[in-house]
Amino acid sequence: MMRRHLLWLLLLGGLLACATPPPVATPSPLAEIAPSGQPTAGATVVLPTATQPIPTQEPTPVPTTVPLPMWDNPLDVEMQETAVAHNAAFRQLLPNNSGLWQFEPGSFWHPIALEMNANTAFLLDGGRVLRLDLIDGIPPQPLLQPGDFVEGLLVQEPIDLALVGGALLVLDRTGDLYAYDLAIGVWQLERYEREIGETSSHYFVALGYDTAGSGQRLRLETSYRYAQYFFPDGRQRLWSLPEEVLPVDVSGVGNKIYTLWRNPDRTATIALFQETARLTSFTPTITIIQPRQIVATKTAVYVLDMAGRRLLSLQPETGAMQAVFQLPGVSTFAANAVGDTLLLAGRDQLFFWQQPENNRLVTGGHILPAPQPHDTAVWHTNLTYAWPVTGNHDDLTLRDLQMPGAPRHYRLGIHEGIDFYWANGTPVHAAVPGTVIRATLDYERPSERAFNLRRAENLELGYTAPDNLDFYRGMQIWILQEDGFVARYVHLSGIAADIEEGTAVAAGQQIGLIGNTGSPASINSETEDAHLHFELWLDNIDIYLGQYLRPIETRELLENLFSP
CATH class of the missing domain: 2.120.10.30 (TolB, C-terminal domain)
Incomplete structure (x- = not known):
């Protein structure tokens, strides 16, 4: 620099x-x-x-x-x-x-x-x-x-x-x-x-x-x-x-x-x-x-x-x-x-x-310091990501609505991860090696009143307050990966017995189970809308993969991460 x-x-x-x-x-x-x-x-x-x-x-x-100013554009035959x-x-x-x-x-x-x-x-x-x-x-x-x-x-x-x-x-x-x-x-x-x-x-x-x-x-x-x-x-x-x-x-x-x-x-x-x-x-x-x-x-x-x-x-x-x-x-x-x-x-x-x-x-003007989430080079890694949910998943979701950056109208906010829809209780695995930095082992399912209060606050503000966003993630595990990214595994129905803060995990190791905790659907059912919500963040920086990018660019970045 x-x-x-x-x-x-x-x-x-x-x-x-x-x-x-x-x-x-x-x-x-x-x-x-x-x-x-x-x-x-x-x-x-x-x-x-x-x-x-x-x-x-x-x-x-x-x-x-x-x-x-000097620039170059070598001939592409x-x-x-x-x-x-x-x-x-x-x-x-x-x-x-x-x-x-x-x-x-x-x-x-x-x-x-x-x-x-x-x-x-x-x-x-x-x-x-x-x-x-x-x-x-x-x-x-x-x-x-x-x-x-x-x-x-x-x-x-x-x-x-x-x-x-x-x-x-x-x-x-x-x-x-x-x-x-x-x-x-x-x-x-x-x-x-x-x-x-x-x-x-x-x-x-x-x-x-x-x-x-x-x-x-x-x-x-x-x-x-x-x-x-x-x-x-x-x-x-x-x-x-x-x-x-x-x-x-x-x-x-x-x-x-x-x-x-x-x-x-x-x-x-x-x-x-x-x-x-x-x-x-x-x-x-x-x-x-x-x-x-x-x-x-x-x-x-x-x-x-x-x-x-x-x-x-x-x-x-x-x-x-x-x-x-x-x-x-x-x-x-x-x-x-x-x-x-x-x-x-x-x-x-x-x-x-x-x-x-x-x-x-x-010269001059307002400068955005590095790193920036829309600098696609930030998200390049030498690690190959394993699918966090095994089964018939051999590709990303075909719906942009289940990708980072999509709107979430029920809470007047924006989706920050990828959704992997699979049956409730399906094992969830670590995508790459890393260390657990958060695991909500004491999670308790909120009441319907708690959901209603959060929604009322969102409507009054016109957006999802940060505390409310964490509330909607439900039971979750955060892993600081070896490539420097933080992976968040969200909406879990259970966390593996050997997982706690400070635990080192290997790629493919089971860390939890798919669920619907934090989702409004969980008010009436423990299985409705069950899916894994998977987010990637830069460590200690409040930016996520997909922020400020076109949906097609976000998709290509994730396809590269999960390519064999």
Whole structure:
């Protein structure tokens, strides 16, 4: 870490001693190269709307003596051959065709959503909505973050955002939708979906919009697997997705809606819907893996896959390949409505496609210290995890609702682990070696009144209080693993006789039994809703695996941990 900051200071010193960074340059159209912190309530913050024209000023030349930010993107021959095989253009982002803004280390670790208008970008990283000035290059400004309040409601974990006209919409994992008025700089609650309503387990994983400017909003639901478009006045329409898929993202142009999902074989599909009917004329032929994001425009449907290493440009009517972009480590991107401007974001970096002269170092701002839960490298380990429940389990649950980050409407909170549903009393085993640091050997089942009091407190607060969350875990065992993570085994019906605080356990050793303790279902039955709830945390740090990540990214991390 010290070496990284030393390199940063040397590079920054050279730049400041030589010149002032240039303004944003006017991008060239893709068609030329392609083959066929919440503000104080009431404060006025004037930001440009999404419909303002792109500035047309000429770029200021950069002296050749200025030490610009350095980056690399070695040629991926296989990716290049894929483009050739599909008769598509191959675009390798390099300093000679793309600009780079380098921010202070820790400015943003792993952004998962990005939107832009003429002069401003909005980035979602670590649950924070950041405003980035694309003209003056000032440090990122927090507009919203976990722990803030919107109309008295606690913001928990924003998962996606979208620019719709003069508003920035932000989707919380709880299902709530916040709207930020760009003209006056005030947050409002547009939709409240935190409590149990018509359904008790709805989980919206992505937010989209009509890039043609109708004001239509889009949401993608993974528990019941449907896509939905809706307007602020309550008009809405939805359509079902295939039962076995995992929804990833959604975007639209007019009445054409593009939906991205992952299939059981871990490839991904892009489907085009019009008036809720799927159009079979749109049939992409390229294999998509590790999908992340989709943005539909008038001239191209862009899909980010290969965990951010590749961006595909598809023809909007047929899905034919137009271009393959090889990326230098990107986790999200944005495109304008026409599709001729691309902005891409990775760790502490913004890339400006077709603006090679647009380079600068952006200093200052609020820094997030390491480790961060949405830094996927934090969760890498040399240990192979054994399944904590044996039997017919040979894969993770196919339901995102049973994964970390899902909403829990009954307590107005967020799920922080994986659920393994199996019969009550089924043995539970340690996934990897470690030492027991907590075992609730004196656990007593609470009364119905105790559950009612906890729920009343949650409703009054609008979220799950920390003490209540521990209450809902019931009988549990915590193990400090040899890889430094803390595994929590929750809802147990029993704990093995040789397990107590300080006990060393081996991988595969039985430590307890599946149960339903702590679950509201336990009030009337000791077997209803029996399952193992398994969480992974960083030792002594209040962050869990899955926090601030896309559901598909969390799933891939867990698949890697439990792979043989």
